[in-house]
Amino acid sequence: MIHEIVIIGGGFGGVKIAKDLARKTKDTHVTLIDKNKYHSYHPNFYEVATAFIPEKPPKNELRFHELVKTSSVHFEEIFLNDLNVSFLEGEAADIDFKNKEVILKSGLKKKYDFLVIAVGSETNYFGMQPLQEKSMPLKDLNDALQIRNAIDELFANSPKNKLLKIVIGGGGFTGCEFALELTGYLKTLSKIHGRPEHYAQISIVDLSPILLSTTSPWVQQKVKERLEFFGVNIILSTGIDEITDFDILVWTGGVMANSLTKNLSGIKLEKASCILIDSYMRVLPYEDVFGVGDAVYCVNEKTGKAMPMTASMALREAKYVAENIKRSIEKNKLLRYEPKFPGFIIPLGGKYALFEKDNFHLSGIIPWLMKYFISLCYWIGLLGFLKGVRIWMKGMKIFIKND
Secondary structure (H helix, E strand, O other): OOEEEEEEOOOHHHHHHHHHHHHHOOOEEEEEEEOOOEEEOHHHHHHHOOOOOOOOOOOHHHHHHHHHHOOEEEHHHHOOOOOOEEEEEOOEEEEEOOOOEEEEOOOOEEEOOEEEEOOOEEEOOOOOHHHHHHOEEOOOHHHHHHHHHHHHHHHHHOOOOOOEEEEEEOOOHHHHHHHHHHHHHHHHHHHHOOOOHHHEEEEEEOOOOOOOOOOOHHHHHHHHHHHHHOOOEEEOOOOHHHOOOOOEEEEOOOEEEOOHHHHOOOOOEOHHHOEEEOOOOEEOOOOOEEEOHHHEEOEOOOOOOEOOOOHHHHHHHHHHHHHHHHHHHOOOOOOOOOOOOOOEEEEOOOOOEEEEEOOEEEEEHHHHHHHHHHHHHHHHHHHOHHHHHHHHHHHHHHHHHHO
């Protein structure tokens, strides 16, 4: 008997589960469904949004294509040698849990024996329609490319004596990473367009009285010092709706589970529309449906706090989901998932980053090197050694110029 396993979403968790099942299970067929043809590497988005590509026609189009390839790869290439994995381009509209069917927006229905909901998250504007209309999100690869182009065009089309104002809404990880990487990009553009560097201003606006409120005081202080050193204007305890004077507004201030979760009946949602799961990563009340990544509400039982929406968490959860699907097929006891905080690395412009795990802290070039080493390991694990190194090198050649 062939067990049909359907995975909705080709992010870190979805792809990891598909690869693990391809290697570890027999008599299974996995179908991964995603609205895009490619898998994106989210930790590079702030780099893509600030990457400088010299305009030298007619090669500029090729250079732009190379930038896209630093942070994405087609699903067909990922699963080229996985004979029991298929990719289906489409967007899920609903799930019929009773008849075990995923219903796509195209009308196509896909049957499953086991289902994984790995739809990820989307930008949360907290109901502020004007904010959605005026700002640019930084949530996917297209967003990063559009931000990069908007900034480039702003410099090209503005008078040299005009103060250009770029506002970043949200003082979390993405906002701080992007702000500090942006300082290097703006210096380059100022030089190219003959503008004084101080005629470009970056501001971070956050409603909270402190930056990175979920991190330790050590991280908060280090980030604040770094931002001030590079001239980033920090505006705290202020709502983004109070800021009216800007040329470009980038919104990084909130995420919520993919809107698909709101359409599903018979399941329970928690904060930010995330799906409630049990200790075996199953979507309650179903034993054949699992959840992973940003779309699920995963709680550390020791602290009672929800785990962060990060790539490292999704990858760790994916290992358990793949193993428990395998055990379910074999009718073995499931493996209990115990959430653990994996620590984090936050790059802060130049060859500098912070690393924190539990009470251990590290700053400087070593965490920066760790970040690139982690990305190298990810690409190799996904595509094999040669292809993995190749795509990693493409990114290094472009991104390191801004560092």
